[in-house]
Amino acid sequence: MLEIRSLRKVYGGHGRQVEALGDVTLTVPEGQFVCVVGPSGCGKTTLLRCLGGLLAPTSGEVEVAGQPVTGPPDGLAIVFQEYGRSLFPWLRVAENIELPLKSKGVGRAERRRIVDESLTAVGLGDAAKAYPWQLSGGMQQRVAIARAIAFQPKVLLMDEPFAAVDAQTRADLEDLARTVWQRFGMTVLFVTHDIDEAVYLGQRVVMLSASPTRVLEDLDIDLPDKRDQLATRSGTRFAELRSHVYSRIQEAKIARPGS
Numbered sequence: 001m002l003e004i005r006s007l008r009k010v011y012g013g014h015g016r017q018v019e020a021l022g023d024v025t026l027t028v029p030e031g032q033f034v035c036v037v038g039p040s041g042c043g044k045t046t047l048l049r050c051l052g053g054l055l056a057p058t059s060g061e062v063e064v065a066g067q068p069v070t071g072p073p074d075g076l077a078i079v080f081q082e083y084g085r086s087l088f089p090w091l092r093v094a095e096n097i098e099l100p101l102k103s104k105g106v107g108r109a110e111r112r113r114i115v116d117e118s119l120t121a122v123g124l125g126d127a128a129k130a131y132p133w134q135l136s137g138g139m140q141q142r143v144a145i146a147r148a149i150a151f152q153p154k155v156l157l158m159d160e161p162f163a164a165v166d167a168q169t170r171a172d173l174e175d176l177a178r179t180v181w182q183r184f185g186m187t188v189l190f191v192t193h194d195i196d197e198a199v200y201l202g203q204r205v206v207m208l209s210a211s212p213t214r215v216l217e218d219l220d221i222d223l224p225d226k227r228d229q230l231a232t233r234s235g236t237r238f239a240e241l242r243s244h245v246y247s248r249i250q251e252a253k254i255a256r257p258g259s
């Protein structure tokens, strides 16, 4: 479903060149939940932007559902970290969710049905008429997730979506992300700084090196499909996986030239 081959991205301008991605190759089959972790600044967001058609690669190829990415692909939705800036404050929650459906040409009655279903799926069945600024940060991020799933994407890209909420809300949103993935069966690529979060959520954890960025390791997460914040995180296998990922990321940071 997602194919990234020898992806390289160099930002230029103002006499400064930054090689955000060196040579990244990665395949995500349809329906998988894959997490991407790596040292700060290694190009995780850049990778998602190239996949989402928001940035052109310097070289290499990016394909979504067999089609080369030349702009935002059909059937792909992105949830960003900054929910405060991704929702329109002057539109009610239901109108925020409806907007992409309108541009897709979905009729009014069907829009209503999809909005209700998506809000219920994220536990906000009663918030349709509220404005985003009347909701807590965690609730706003639920609205952003509802808007993404209302679009019925085949691919969902998530860029550190829970980094700005408190720990308890974050745990709830992590479980919501897995529930939504299991229910709607989309392919998910989830970028995070948080190693525990990556191991808890993913079927695979892809570790990126420091610049020049490549895939350091692609690890299968052999935890049971049914995960639980307490039982899964306190298990021996979880501890082994997280310490493995942690030590690889530490090595990657130390290997960084000049750090």
Ligand SMILES: Nc1ncnc2c1ncn2[C@@H]1O[C@H](COP(=O)(O)OP(=O)(O)OP(=O)(O)O)[C@@H](O)[C@H]1O
Pocket: 011, 012, 018, 019, 020, 038, 039, 040, 041, 042, 043, 044, 045, 046, 047, 193
């Ligand atoms: N628009 C841009 N112009 C120039 N350089 C950029 C631009 N966007 C990102 N960079 C640089 O590219 C590198 C990778 O940035 P990116 O945000 O993709 O990394 P990241 O792994 O997501 O970072 P973090 O973990 O801190 O969120 C960084 O050195 C960053 O400064």
